[in-house]
Amino acid sequence: MEMKLIDRFGKRLLVCTALTAVSLMMTVCVYAQDGKAGIQExxxxxxxxxxxxxxxxxxxxxxxxxxxxxxxxxxxxxxxxxxxxxxxxxxxxxxxxxxxxxxxxxxxxx
CATH class of the missing domain: 1.10.287 (Helix Hairpins)
Structure with a gap:
């Protein structure tokens, strides 16, 4: 019983970590702009x-x-x-x- 709980927790942790990493990468892409626009701003x-x-x-x-x-x-x-x-x-x-x-x-x- 305890091993199943640990395995579930480990899988959830892995999924949450992966989703967080993907979300962070997407926000970095959203905020990125080309150099010319940055210099103009x-x-x-x-x-x-x-x-x-x-x-x-x-x-x-x-x-x-x-x-x-x-x-x-x-x-x-x-x-x-x-x-x-x-x-x-x-x-x-x-x-x-x-x-x-x-x-x-x-x-x-x-």
């Missing part, structure tokens, strides 16, 4: 989020720019000799932020 999504991303980048840049300006002012007020290099680095990072947004905008053709 990614391109569309990036274009959709680009303006929001630029605004976020400018907001973070403005906050970091204010912090950098305060650091430069503190060094200048305290008479540190390397104030010029700190100011140049701060200004360069602000210019870089604007240039990156422009280059990315032209790269994606937005």
């Amino acid at each position: 990614a391109n569309t999504k990036v274009r959709g989020y680009f303006d929001v991303g630029c605004d976020l980048m400018y907001a973070v840049g403005a906050i970091l720019g204010l912090i950098g300006a305060i650091r430069v002012y503190q060094k200048w007020s305290n008479g540190h000799p390397d104030t010029g290099s700190t100011a140049a680095a701060w200004f360069g990072s602000c210019v870089f932020l604007v240039i990156v947004a422009t280059v990315l905008r032209s790269f994606f053709g937005i």
Whole structure:
């Protein structure tokens, strides 16, 4: 009696495992798409989020720019000799932020 129960359980387990594997393979086939469609979808999504991303980048840049300006002012007020290099680095990072947004905008053709 016990062997029949174990054999039935083993057969059911085997059938369930096979059905699960087939179901998983079918869903993988359903979600698959060609490379061109995937690239087009990614391109569309990036274009959709680009303006929001630029605004976020400018907001973070403005906050970091204010912090950098305060650091430069503190060094200048305290008479540190390397104030010029700190100011140049701060200004360069602000210019870089604007240039990156422009280059990315032209790269994606937005």
